[in-house]
Amino acid sequence: MNNRTLMINPFFFLMFGSLLILIQTNSYLLLGVWGSLAILVYVKLGKTGRLFIVTNLLFGVGFSLYLFVITQGLAGIGSPEWHLFLDRLSLAIMLIPFLCISVANKVSFIRFWKGPMWNEFVHFPFIWSGFHKVFFTDCISDKYDYNDAFYRK
Template identity: 45%
Template structure:
């Protein structure tokens, strides 16, 4: 019997996957059971297409982990004080999201991450969009330039804070920026980027994980507009991971950005 294909072209399949993954993250954060039901019906129909089943399994596994992460935070962490402790525990609870993703990789006998290795710093990328631009530079130079641009852009907000404030938050800054960047990169540019690259190729995997990475910031108190801006950052983190064949450049870049947000008062005020 011939297998039914709902999406005969790869473009249709890729766009559907992007929409499906993005809407899952939105629905889970809105806690709307009607939307969850509609999403579930859509997934049930898409499972008819054999080429989509592995993606659906990964997406459902992520959804389960994200639901558990949300439950842990709403029931056990939300009312904790001081605020700095609540934020650290919130980031540490990302482990709850990572465990199901590792388990599904083991079930399929796949390496959890394809990008946990020494970066290829000499690999060439293009300015400004990594895959396209007017000039080629090495990954190491691109990363240094990007981090410098972040520093210059956020510096005006940092200088508005007192030196006393900066002295008070150094410990929190180091702990948060390390914990958050490592765990988020393991999820988005480590496990999910690896799995989605196997399904759709590198560029679509970067796009799907970037949208998801941005949208999940809504649960952290950011607006949807801010979430879209985080998606842009997620694109660059993903693209530099693919080109360097390592999540280490993204972790370094992510750590700096987190540190700058704290120093500017955007994260903790």
């Protein structure tokens, strides 16, 4: 990790956190300042900055839609059970902007829905010794062995 990454990651974290706070407080002036800073990041920080800003904007739009639905749309629901159910269901609204972008770009919305590549390696980190790799089939067979040993009666 270089020094630039160490400086950019906390900055990105603060930008995302401030976006969430500003959307919830309806501070339009500060949202304008955030937008100006986002334009600057989009222009100056290259591909990483662009991806971060686009992802933040999509999440911000989805989060705003979610807040609108739970404050305006669910206000008249009398039953607490239905209100809770619809409130949790409305969390999916935050995914709508991401789904629209994936359809517009003709890419898979969730890339992990594809079948596994059985002859590929699985890479996983260990804290003290670094990355290790194991064949996917070995990893799956170990999983079944562990489950069999644990749940055997």
